[in-house]
Amino acid sequence: MGTRPSRTFWFAALAGAAAVLAFTVTQSGGGLSTADLYLFAALLVCAAGYTEGGRLARVMPGWQVIGWALVFCLPLSVTGALPALSYEPVQLTAHSVIGLLWVAAGSQFLGLVVWYRGMAAIGIPRAGQLQLAQPLLTLVWSVLLLGEHLTVAAPLTAAAVLVCIAVTQRSRS
Template sequence: MVAFSLTFPATAWGLDGFGPWTLVSVRSVLAALVAGGALLALRVPVPGRRHWGGLAVVGVGVVLGFPMLTTLALQSSTTAHAAVVVGLLPLTTAVLSAVRTGHRPSRAFWAAALAGAAVVIAFTVQQSGGALSGADLYLFGALLVCAAGYTEGGRLARVMPGWQVIGWALVMCLPVAAPAAAVALAVEPVHLTGKAVAGLLWVAVGSQFLGLVVWYRGMAEIGVARASQLQLAQPLLTLVWSVLLLGEVLPVAAPVAAVAVLVCIAVTQRVRA
């Protein structure tokens, strides 16, 4: 959760020196090389074919989709705004998990879920001047693909170590990420600065690999529901980092909306069983 809370500020740093397509593709390549090296060194066997579909969902959602959509959003959105919108991620994951597993949450769960969604939509519309912006659409799309990746990753982490789930997902995406990185580096300008390099390294190794290693392992040990409760503090932590690392000035609505979403998600976790 701490690793993920730094993702948006690190992405903002990375965008100071890299184009969006370069940042996302290179981070995926670097993370895949780290993961592939670990899998190779430990001689981990290739997963059975029955797991490939789930790993592909993790790859599309967590490795490619979420980083790309949030990076595009952060070109015109502040990290504080993005943190509040993506604060709905635990709730979205809970909903998709319920659909995927066939569980039937209570009416109280759905009431809290709808309330949390309403808070986020009201916040985004208010901050965007009465209508959803392009950045907001990117962020809502990122919510859906990442929630799908989390749901499938949590399911797979029950049958294989969590680090192998994200490791194989990264390796599966390498044939797409590597050519994309080559093209992006040739097309988009690169200005190497200390912040840009630090941001790239963090989103590649910290957010894309190490953070997900710990995350999937935690979900496997304590379950998706309990793990998602730990993520409730992520938006608030990101707001803190946005002030300390980026010098952003928070609108009053940002922390208020973040706390409101936190309360709604907490209710869903208490009543979903």
């Protein structure tokens, strides 16, 4: 039932990862920090979660996939949130509650329902590579909305990653 991506897919995926790794290393002064390693570990955990969610979305609706994921993650979330509250106390206002509800219900829950349906439809490997466009969109929005200034390496890396994404989307499984 699983898909087997082609060699072209894997070559493009690894080339995109190498471009991002090279960008990271050059931007951090020539080496990786402990924070980079934590980020990489988080990436692996999230990739495993997305993959399992995509597999489950083949046999159950996306809203159930994300619903059960949230139920199973609740103990871990509460365990992490409680100590954080001692450092940053909650100040409930109408604005903050509406924002939290939107992030939880709209952005997260509804967004992931659509995401899991898409993964089930186009396949987990292709969907995973397509998601690599998200940081590139973040770069664009940071320039347009926040006035960020990018180094020359950022758009060059973004272009390389976009080419790699295009190749993975066009490769046959």
